[in-house]
Amino acid sequence: MLRVVVQRLLLLPALLLVFSILVFLLVQAPPGDFLTSYVSMLAATGSSVDLAQVEALKRQFGLDQPIYIQYVRWMESLLKGDLGLSLEYQRPNRELIGELLLLTVLLALISFVFTWLVAIPAGIYSATHPRSFLDYALAVLNYVGVATPNFLLALVLMWLAFSHFGISITGLFSPEYVQAPWSLARFGDLLKHIWLPVIILGIAGTARLTRIMRANLLDELNKPYVVTARAKGLSEWRLVLKYPVRIALNPLVSTIGWYLPQLFSGSLIVATVMNLPNIGPLLLRALISQDMYLAGSILLIYCFLTIVGTLISDVLLAWADPRIRMEG
Amino acid sequence: MKGKRHRLVILTIAILALCAGTYAPAPTHALAQAPKYKEAPMLAELVKAGKLPPVGQRLPEDPLIVEAFESIGQYGGVWRRGFLGPGDFNNYHRIVYDALVRYSPDGTKVDMKLASKIEPSKDYTSWTVTLRRGARWSDGTPFTADDIMFWYNDVLLNKDLVPAIPTWMKNKDGSTVVVEKIDDYTVRWVYKEPNTTFLLELANKDSGDRVYAVFLPSKYLKQFHARYADKAQLDRMVAEAKFRTWVELLAARNHPPENPERPTMAAWVPVTRVSDQLFILRRNPYFVGVDKEGNQLPYIDFVQFKFFTDVASLNLAAIAGQLDMQERHISLVNYPVLKEHEKKSGKFRIILWGAFGGGDASVTFNQTYTRDPDLARMFQNRDFRIAMSLAINRNEIKESAFLGLGEARQPVAAPWHPYYPGDAVAKKYTEHRPDEANRMLDRVGLDRKDAEGFRLLPGTTRRAIVELSVVPVFGPWPDIAQLIAKDWERVGIRTLVQVRERALHFTMRMANDLQAEIWNQDTSGFPFTGVPKYDPRSLLYGTITTGPLWKQWYDTGGREGVEPPAETKRIVELIDRGRTVGPREQARIAQEMFRIWVDNMFEIGTVGLTPLDQGVAVVNARMRNVPTKLAKDWPLRTPGNARTEQFFYKK
Numbered sequence: 001m002l003r004v005v006v007q008r009l010l011l012l013p014a015l016l017l018v019f020s021i022l023v024f025l026l027v028q029a030p031p032g033d034f035l036t037s038y039v040s041m042l043a044a045t046g047s048s049v050d051l052a053q054v055e056a057l058k059r060q061f062g063l064d065q066p067i068y069i070q071y072v073r074w075m076e077s078l079l080k081g082d083l084g085l086s087l088e089y090q091r092p093n094r095e096l097i098g099e100l101l102l103l104t105v106l107l108a109l110i111s112f113v114f115t116w117l118v119a120i121p122a123g124i125y126s127a128t129h130p131r132s133f134l135d136y137a138l139a140v141l142n143y144v145g146v147a148t149p150n151f152l153l154a155l156v157l158m159w160l161a162f163s164h165f166g167i168s169i170t171g172l173f174s175p176e177y178v179q180a181p182w183s184l185a186r187f188g189d190l191l192k193h194i195w196l197p198v199i200i201l202g203i204a205g206t207a208r209l210t211r212i213m214r215a216n217l218l219d220e221l222n223k224p225y226v227v228t229a230r231a232k233g234l235s236e237w238r239l240v241l242k243y244p245v246r247i248a249l250n251p252l253v254s255t256i257g258w259y260l261p262q263l264f265s266g267s268l269i270v271a272t273v274m275n276l277p278n279i280g281p282l283l284l285r286a287l288i289s290q291d292m293y294l295a296g297s298i299l300l301i302y303c304f305l306t307i308v309g310t311l312i313s314d315v316l317l318a319w320a321d322p323r324i325r326m327e328g
Numbered sequence: 329m330k331g332k333r334h335r336l337v338i339l340t341i342a343i344l345a346l347c348a349g350t351y352a353p354a355p356t357h358a359l360a361q362a363p364k365y366k367e368a369p370m371l372a373e374l375v376k377a378g379k380l381p382p383v384g385q386r387l388p389e390d391p392l393i394v395e396a397f398e399s400i401g402q403y404g405g406v407w408r409r410g411f412l413g414p415g416d417f418n419n420y421h422r423i424v425y426d427a428l429v430r431y432s433p434d435g436t437k438v439d440m441k442l443a444s445k446i447e448p449s450k451d452y453t454s455w456t457v458t459l460r461r462g463a464r465w466s467d468g469t470p471f472t473a474d475d476i477m478f479w480y481n482d483v484l485l486n487k488d489l490v491p492a493i494p495t496w497m498k499n500k501d502g503s504t505v506v507v508e509k510i511d512d513y514t515v516r517w518v519y520k521e522p523n524t525t526f527l528l529e530l531a532n533k534d535s536g537d538r539v540y541a542v543f544l545p546s547k548y549l550k551q552f553h554a555r556y557a558d559k560a561q562l563d564r565m566v567a568e569a570k571f572r573t574w575v576e577l578l579a580a581r582n583h584p585p586e587n588p589e590r591p592t593m594a595a596w597v598p599v600t601r602v603s604d605q606l607f608i609l610r611r612n613p614y615f616v617g618v619d620k621e622g623n624q625l626p627y628i629d630f631v632q633f634k635f636f637t638d639v640a641s642l643n644l645a646a647i648a649g650q651l652d653m654q655e656r657h658i659s660l661v662n663y664p665v666l667k668e669h670e671k672k673s674g675k676f677r678i679i680l681w682g683a684f685g686g687g688d689a690s691v692t693f694n695q696t697y698t699r700d701p702d703l704a705r706m707f708q709n710r711d712f713r714i715a716m717s718l719a720i721n722r723n724e725i726k727e728s729a730f731l732g733l734g735e736a737r738q739p740v741a742a743p744w745h746p747y748y749p750g751d752a753v754a755k756k757y758t759e760h761r762p763d764e765a766n767r768m769l770d771r772v773g774l775d776r777k778d779a780e781g782f783r784l785l786p787g788t789t790r791r792a793i794v795e796l797s798v799v800p801v802f803g804p805w806p807d808i809a810q811l812i813a814k815d816w817e818r819v820g821i822r823t824l825v826q827v828r829e830r831a832l833h834f835t836m837r838m839a840n841d842l843q844a845e846i847w848n849q850d851t852s853g854f855p856f857t858g859v860p861k862y863d864p865r866s867l868l869y870g871t872i873t874t875g876p877l878w879k880q881w882y883d884t885g886g887r888e889g890v891e892p893p894a895e896t897k898r899i900v901e902l903i904d905r906g907r908t909v910g911p912r913e914q915a916r917i918a919q920e921m922f923r924i925w926v927d928n929m930f931e932i933g934t935v936g937l938t939p940l941d942q943g944v945a946v947v948n949a950r951m952r953n954v955p956t957k958l959a960k961d962w963p964l965r966t967p968g969n970a971r972t973e974q975f976f977y978k979k
Contacts, residue, residue, distance in 0.1 A: 030831065036838075037831035041415050043870030044801035044830055045656070046850060046941055046962040047537050048859035052492035054869055057538070059491055060579050062572065077570070085570040089414045089603040090580045092570045096603070162648055166673075170641055175634070178605045272637045277605055281637035285413060290831065 123213025145207030401976030425968025649675030734938030739849030
């Protein structure tokens with residue numbers, strides 16, 4: 001197994017190189033370039049930009065060079081372990097992505113834990129008490145959870161909070177902590193704000209996982225090994241948890257790989273609506289303004305996370321289910 | 329000969345009349361003799377602690393005296409605003425309006441700010457700028473003529489930094505205008521021919537839009553300039569900041585919103601960056617302005633811009649009363665909700681600032697469209713354009729898209745502006761007369777219709793289909809496009825509304841691919857300066873699509889592109905002449921230009937004089953000195969022309 005992990009890790013740079021070219025081409029694909037969207041953005045707030053000024057900016061941003069030179073320029077800095085310079089922010093991308101990435105991962109992880117903590121017990125309960133009142137109640141909640149886009153949920157909650165309590169629940173920090181360096185107080189402030197986005201982000205996943213868990217477990221519960229174990233007098237509680245639950249978890253474990261990047265991109269709209277200092281809005285902004293180095297860097301990080309996530313889920317799967325073999 | 333002299337006399341009188349209004353009053357005697365200046369408590373503490381020289385030493389000998397809009401203010405407070413990230417840096421420039429001279433609140437004249445006096449020569453070929461003696465940058469270094477000469481010699485004339493000399497710094501023959509230092513506080517601009525738009529141009533050289541301002545902190549910036557800096561050290565700084573060349577480094581370090589270390593002359597200076605979550609400005613202890621009682625301005629301690637990822641959440645914050653004076657990004661559509669909460673919460677009041685002129689949604693046909701010659705011929709037909717104007721029901725647009733605000737009009741200067749061409753021009757072709765439109769369309773050869781009742785292109789069996797491109801940036805433009813399309817289809821012109829992402833729309837505009845578009849005519853008060861939309865030579869970027877290939881014709885001296893019609897050439901002639909004559913003649917020329925513009929329907933106005941673009945101001949109930957009447961436009965840097973330094977919170 002170690003060999004497989006090492007092999008995969010060795011393949012990583014090559015994969016990233018291929019991805020970097022694809023990502024760059026994709027970001028460049030829409031018509032116009034950074035300057036077009038820059039000028040159109042200025043015009044959309046009332047400015048009218050001089051042509052001479054546009055020429056000066058073109059040179060300043062290096063957009064007078066052909067695309068492959070621009071890619072090589074980005075690649076050069078990538079090879080030096082640096083994500084390059086954002087055209088719009090005029091700041092190194094690493095600096096921009098840094099703290100936002102931390103908050104994004106934190107939000108994703110907490111949502112993930114929340115999802116599992118709620119979904120697994122709920123799934124087990126539903127499967128072991130099928131057609132009970134709570135099972136039906138959970139089913140209704142699940143359907144609503146899957147069917148409601150989470151940004152809509154965010155909007156509704158935000159409006160309710162504002163119209164009934166006069167508070168606007170946006171962002172992850174109170175104003176005084178937005179720019180503050182990390183401290184216990186700041187972390188506390190973060191915890192005060194993070195629960196709502198966590199619920200909103202986690203709710204669809206929770207609903208989906210609950211259904212998957214319930215279905216898988218129901219399949220397992222009627223299998224002969226369960227009947228045998230029960231006949232041998234194993235307590236119902238131990239019985240369910242020890243074997244069927246473990247097997248029913250397989251599909252959940254195998255989806256961790258794409259669950260991570262999905263939480264990142266899935267949070268994009270919610271983060272935009274709720275004004276969360278998350279990497280999602282930064283990516284959105286970079287894509288809209290065709291800030292190719294910034295957008296490329298974020299997308300490359302997504303690719304990296306997907307690869308690593310897949311690896312993690314493979315390893316976990318092998319560990320959770322001995323029937324699965326890993327071969328090179 | 330006699331006529332010439334006569335003209336010159338009128339010109340002189342006119343210019344003197346203009347200038348009389350533009351000079352700052354001589355230092356008030358009471359202030360000059362007994363400089364008992366007062367300052368904000370937060371600065372007084374610093375002075376007491378020995379960290380700052382006394383206020384008298386920080387102010388110039390002849391400080392700028394700012395008239396309060398309502399009353400003398402009280403110190404303190406934080407002005408909370410919202411912004412949309414680093415691309416929104418002009419939000420900063422509009423607040424501080426950091427320029428040598430600035431437009432008056434009503435936008436009709438130019439007042440002194442950092443300069444104390446600006447005098448033209450008798451023939452208006454040279455302009456002498458006098459700076460305030462003893463004024464200082466926000467870091468305490470003296471503000472002198474060298475700061476202007478650094479801009480001229482080391483920035484403007486440096487091909488790497490400024491690849492193309494801007495129009496206002498070029499003589500007719502293409503040579504660069506000469507700027508010379510007279511003494512430490514006096515600089516002179518020398519033109520080859522008379523120039524009467526100098527003050528109007530200077531009022532916008534404030535580093536808005538990332539254009540280099542005409543005055544730069546030379547002492548600070550020299551460390552980033554290849555001519556002055558040590559090469560090894562400069563290379564190191566460039567590498568550290570991840571830039572390629574010193575040019576990028578200097579540009580970034582020079583732009584105040586990106587660099588809190590750069591000294592400024594503005595009332596507030598940045599302490600964080602525009603790329604941060606909170607962009608914060610703090611009062612400038614060296615600001616040159618005082619009120620009539622000698623209190624150093626600004627009154628408000630801090631300006632705080634909060635980052636919003638989305639315009640809607642910014643608007644929600646405004647409705648919740650979390651923004652103190654915000655007009656930027658407030659959408660007109662939210663006006664009813666804002667009005668409702670104004671009464672309910674009592675936290676803010678709403679002020680409407682009408683447009684300074686022009687139209688808030690106008691239609692332009694591309695007259696140099698090349699992809700379909702039949703269609704192009706149709707667009708080039710003046711009667712067709714008039715018919716399209718008569719077909720539009722402007723009242724309906726006004727009521728449904730502009731909530732009843734504004735008026736139906738053509739895109740020309742506002743009635744209270746000296747350039748106003750009169751009602752006959754402003755209202756021409758604005759009545760809703762579909763029958764007349766039908767008759768005109770029949771007459772121009774569009775008299776055959778297909779089975780569905782749509783008109784066919786003359787001499788073909790193809791339907792005349794117009795694609796109206798619209799960008800959803802200024803409020804309800806897509807809705808307006810739909811209303812116009814419906815009106816046009818009623819007179820038999822099939823219209824496809826294309827709502828496009830703005831970068832795509834701009835790319836198409838530049839590629840001459842747009843057939844017709846909706847944009848605004850917001851700078852009608854400034855046809856001679858900046859980037860006027862009436863001038864075919866400034867087309868394409870952020871302007872309108874009357875004829876992109878006309879511009880090419882002008883750019884290449886007639887070798888490429890399409891020769892514009894006589895009327896367009898006449899407009900260019902008028903604009904050029906307007907730049908050399910006094911205000912009265914200027915007004916006459918502007919009016920003539922507007923007449924040609926409307927007569928030919930180069931642009932079809934719908935509704936104008938509305939607060940659509942940044943004219944709905946949400947103002948904290950306790951904030952004072954915010955004018956209820958204010959001209960609003962980008963050249964005016966609104967709300968910068970409201971003298972933001974005298975805004976204050978009533979305790």
